[in-house]
Amino acid sequence: MFVDEVTIEFVAGDGGRGAVAFNKVRLSQGPTGGDGGAGGSVYLEGVADLTVLNTLSSHKIMRAGHGKNGRGQFLDGAAGSNLIVRVPIGSRVTNLATGFGREIESVGERMLVAGGGRGGRGNFKFRSSTNTTPKEFEEGSSGDNATYRIEMRLIADVGLIGLPSAGKSSLLNALTGAKSRVGNYAFTTLEPHLGAYYGVIIADIPGLIEGAHLGKGLGYKFLKHIERTRVLFHLISCESDDPVRDYKVIREELRKYGTKLGGKEEYVFLAKSDAVGHEEVVAKQAALRKTGITAIPVSIIDDASMDSMKKILNEIGVLKGAAEANPIHGYAR
Template identity: 35%
Template sequence: MTTFVDRVELHVAAGNGGHGCASVHREKFKPLGGPDGGNGGDGGSVVLTVDAQVTTLLEYHHSPKRKATNGKPGAGGNRTGALGQDLVLLVPDGTVVLDREGNVLADLVGHGTSFVAAQGGRGGLGNAALSSARRKAPGFALLGEPGDARDIVMELKSVADVALVGYPSAGKSSLISVLSAAKPKIADYPFTTLIPNLGVVTAGDTVYTIADVPGLIPGASQGRGLGLEFLRHVERCSVLVHVLDCATLEPGRDPLTDLETIEAELSEYGGLDDRPRLVALNKIDVPDGQDIADLTRASLEERGYRVFEVSAASRKGLRELSFALAQIVGEARAAKPLEESTRIVLRPTAVDDEGFTIIEEDGVFRIRGVKPERWVRQTDFSNDEAVGYLADRLARLGVEDKLWKVGAHEGDTVVIGSDENSVVFDWEPTMAAGAEMLGRRGEDHRMETQRPAVDRRREKQKGRDAAEAEYLAFEALSSGRQASIEGDDEDS
């Protein structure tokens, strides 16, 4: 059963934002209460966070799809939708996050370090937030934006100070078991160690970590055996220790040949030429082991290596080796610059930045930009008023004028967004007044057709009063005319 995984492919999906609500306040004795639709809640994000208690990516190997929750839609009465919950994924210290093309997105080192792998979608605005002095009762709301969805690759690179490298069965696991409290599996056959083992060593006042890197054989840097899978664990180490087997019985092998082979693989892998090296001639307690160590020590020292003759069984030479490693680790730590405090970098928008670009591709005008693409995602194209609002926003941004300048004509195809998620329409220059085409700003025909009954009764009563007053005036006028006629008769 798999117990250690240091590379996984993970599909992460953030939550979608909730839709805004289009609602008009209705209450007795409060006619024309106005819009009261609430905003939608933001979707949850997927966040990778370093946890010192996590040592493997095994959990994500078994369940490679992770999704955060969606935001809830808004409601009437100015009620905002609930926010989606962020999904926090705990990863080991030293995890590198890459995209599918191999580009590094984040290098997570240090407990608590986090990275937003997928950003949650923004919630849509309700019609209460969209109302203004010119648009008093919007009959639409904005849609919530979809959350990010992407495939990422996570690779674990052990954060250790010392790396033990060498052929299988050279005694690396035995050394780490006596230098530290680690208890790796030890046996007398090749490839006993299938996962990197970590141990903590105390030498005087210095405490450092040591890693056993398994599987290095000829051709490991090209993918032979397990070496390529674990060479990444060497990258963060400050010092490398060549563990050479002085008691091997395999034909064609000796300490010098083993050293040259491993160095060739490290050089082929790349990026490790600047690391200091030590050599540990191991198994000097076995018959002929001490003799082979004596024969090869001079040659190794001529090549510039510091050589230590050690034995995991008798523990001979281990104290000298551990203190030598502590000295190199201390020097490496002192040479590192002090961690700088977090700085906030401000990058103001350029003065001439229009916020969008228009590119003509075979007679098609493609509009790209954060704002136009976001506005398109937020628009409900089944609502004419929402489409008109989108046209107004694009016109205010300057899209209409820019299309004229680049040579667009009425009826040309205009595309907003990328090929994967775009909106295509035939350009009509008059659409700049899109919302006004639906009626005068600030008026809502729904408010006329759905007035409260009390208003309708008042208007009827006003009509009856006006009719009665007109009738009384007519009677008065008729009476005056009749009196005038009778008076004329008497005079005659």
């Protein structure tokens, strides 16, 4: 399942209580109560691994550890352990109480969402020349408790687009071992599916139809997810009577949806090339070329054609690696 948005309460740990204790040695009976440990804090941390979405969805409350109480013999309590919650980069994080929002942009970026409580002071800290046997101590303070909404935007590298039944899900499955549902009827895919081809994240989205930008069909809801993909793989079925029209329908929807989508780098594929004769594939390729479109024939049962697609994916993977190594240039935005 693709998780779009989750609301989670983050509870930081409370600080431990300071101790009241005294030295038991005769003639030296001063205070020895140690401080309580600080409560653990909760942080979000950006990761590139989209599978963490599934671990988030099942948690409604996530807690860091409490600080331990101080003890005698000057022993301070141990600090509570911090909780690091992994979220995919590109997630928008909003504190529901304050409205403060921010985006987790890069891998390793941390954001404090709930600060741990302070540890209380033990009686050793309260000693003075006038009070050599203090009984005072402090309770630890409570950790923060805050509820956040985390909106995750799909930041796949490649978005598979096309009319219903163009073969998008079949390709995702063939390339990545994902299990997106395949069927010979329109709208088999009801929500986006992700797969990874050697680190290149591919998103299969529901088929688009004419009027998608107005909310027709299922695809509209998911167009926003492909806004952030770097490259589009546009699939046209070889079985179509008019591949040029098919191509234009989708392009028109992308254009009307917004410039960001319309301007994306695109590779065009004539999918299911095994389903029709070779001449027909060539004729359809030629028809597309006349309108300036270079389409690459591909079939999930033709290994050679799959290799040509894999070659493109490898190049995308290399670019991605370079971009991640040098994040200043940004990627998939």
